[in-house]
Amino acid sequence: MSFLFYAGGAVALISTLFVILQTNVVHALIYLVLSLLAVAVVFFSLGAPFVALLEAIVYAGAIMVLFLFVVMMLNLGQTTREQEKAWLPPRVWLIPVVLATVLLSGLLSSFPANSIEVTEVGVMEVSGLLFGPYVLAVELASFLLLAGLISAYHLAKSR
Amino acid sequence: MAWEVGSGLTISAILLVVIVTAAMLIWVERRLLGFWQDRLGPNRVGPFGLLQVVADMIKIFTKEDWIPPFADRFSFVLAPAIIMIVILMSFSVIPFAPGLGVVDSNVGVLFVLAMASLGAYSVMLGGLASDNKYALLGSLRAAAQMVSYEVFMGVSILGVVALAGSFNLREIVIAQEDGWYVIPQFIGFVIFLIAGIAESHRLPFDIPEAEQEICAGYHTEYSGMKFGMFFVGEYLGLVLISSLITVLFFGGWNGPEFLPPIVWFSAKAFFFIAFFILLRAAIPRPRYDQLMSYGWLFLLPLSLINLLVTGAVILLEN
Numbered sequence: 225m226s227f228l229f230y231a232g233g234a235v236a237l238i239s240t241l242f243v244i245l246q247t248n249v250v251h252a253l254i255y256l257v258l259s260l261l262a263v264a265v266v267f268f269s270l271g272a273p274f275v276a277l278l279e280a281i282v283y284a285g286a287i288m289v290l291f292l293f294v295v296m297m298l299n300l301g302q303t304t305r306e307q308e309k310a311w312l313p314p315r316v317w318l319i320p321v322v323l324a325t326v327l328l329s330g331l332l333s334s335f336p337a338n339s340i341e342v343t344e345v346g347v348m349e350v351s352g353l354l355f356g357p358y359v360l361a362v363e364l365a366s367f368l369l370l371a372g373l374i375s376a377y378h379l380a381k382s383r
Numbered sequence: 384m385a386w387e388v389g390s391g392l393t394i395s396a397i398l399l400v401v402i403v404t405a406a407m408l409i410w411v412e413r414r415l416l417g418f419w420q421d422r423l424g425p426n427r428v429g430p431f432g433l434l435q436v437v438a439d440m441i442k443i444f445t446k447e448d449w450i451p452p453f454a455d456r457f458s459f460v461l462a463p464a465i466i467m468i469v470i471l472m473s474f475s476v477i478p479f480a481p482g483l484g485v486v487d488s489n490v491g492v493l494f495v496l497a498m499a500s501l502g503a504y505s506v507m508l509g510g511l512a513s514d515n516k517y518a519l520l521g522s523l524r525a526a527a528q529m530v531s532y533e534v535f536m537g538v539s540i541l542g543v544v545a546l547a548g549s550f551n552l553r554e555i556v557i558a559q560e561d562g563w564y565v566i567p568q569f570i571g572f573v574i575f576l577i578a579g580i581a582e583s584h585r586l587p588f589d590i591p592e593a594e595q596e597i598c599a600g601y602h603t604e605y606s607g608m609k610f611g612m613f614f615v616g617e618y619l620g621l622v623l624i625s626s627l628i629t630v631l632f633f634g635g636w637n638g639p640e641f642l643p644p645i646v647w648f649s650a651k652a653f654f655f656i657a658f659f660i661l662l663r664a665a666i667p668r669p670r671y672d673q674l675m676s677y678g679w680l681f682l683l684p685l686s687l688i689n690l691l692v693t694g695a696v697i698l699l700e701n
Contacts, residue, residue: 296523
């Protein structure tokens with residue numbers, strides 16, 4: 225399980241890096257999908273298969289499809305790619321790389337030596353918590369979604 | 384190595400059988416269509432035309448595999464691979480018979496839904512990378528259709544999940560030993576059937592590739608084996624949907640003792656494959672906006688009501 229965790233984490237990091245570095249928007253989106261799937265693998269390796277699959281269904285399977293849908297409509301061509309290149313010259317990377325190195329080395333030095341302990345949390349346990357102690361949060365989230373739904377209806381209504 | 388869930392022998396056998404079945408469906412479909420339309424169908428190559436698939440495969444492998452110079456190479460090559468991978472991955476959670484399957488997952492139903500939602504990328508990237516207006520129109524239609532029908536597909540299964548009390552497909556089959564879920568969940572079954580056709584964009588819902596309007600839709604620019612992967616991917620989707628209907632609503636491998644479980648499973652799955660082919664022969668394609676409004680205005684409320692009533696009945700019985 226800890227191999228799966230590190231492999232998923234590495235794929236997530238590298239593909240996220242490519243999301244930033246890619247100048248082609250569609251390729252960047254494909255890497256973002258890969259990154260979300262890798263995060264799902266990380267969740268799975270930590271003993272949360274339900275959350276892992278929800279991540280795959282909701283983020284990788286639904287939200288990113290809508291992103292790709294918008295990109296398809298925009299018809300972004302060569303000009304956007306050149307603009308992207310102009311926005312990211314090599315000198316921009318200097319300070320972020322130094323800062324990230326400091327952070328990462330701090331993180332690596334404070335790593336726990338023992339391996340990860342995994343307790344699997346099944347669907348029943350998650351549902352029990354969602355409809356038990358956290359029922360208020362679930363209701364609030366559903367209010368938020370309802371507000372989004374109504375405003376989308378208002379915007380899309382034909383006049 | 385032995386015949387048990389997840390052994391190397393089982394996995395290879397399932398992979399081989401599934402792919403060969405999907406390829407053979409090319410011949411099965413044309414023969415059945417011929418039968419229902421009162422003509423012969425392919426009957427020249429080998430006995431009953433059985434070797435037609437071999438001839439088709441030789442043709443498709445030796446054709447020029449052309450990538451248009453204006454296409455986006457990376458996405459163009461990736462798109463047909465995605466559809467094959469996600470559908471073959473979905474087969475990993477299908478319980479074919481007791482002790483016959485790839486994994487015994489506690490979240491099998493969700494895994495199938497996740498893979499189905501990732502399948503949308505294949506048609507979208509295929510159309511987008513082709514840089515062709517017909518392909519783009521086709522993939523726009525496909526994306527909207529697949530994202531919409533995914534919703535009803537998920538909600539329609541939840542009744543079965545609630546009755547069985549598990550997301551594990553193997554446990555859902557075992558829970559149906561006393562009675563198939565098609566009886567208490569008939570509405571769920573019908574919605575799942577319709578959504579399944581739309582998900583695998585088969586006729587009558589093959590609007591993304593309607594050849595009379597938009598050439599071949601998202602795979603207009605594809606040739607050779609890349610087209611072949613879209614083609615076989617569609618048949619794989621057909622086998623998957625039929626297997627899922629068998630597992631979720633028709634008791635999977637359950638059946639009278641005189642035949643082994645795997646025979647019952649295959650017979651039920653093949654019945655639905657033939658039913659889908661009959662639908663193709665019998666029903667014309669709806670208009671695109673009709674398909675979308677039918678889904679959102681009729682199927683979604685119906686599946687939600689079905690779920691509510693199922694939940695209420697389960698609560699009352701306890």
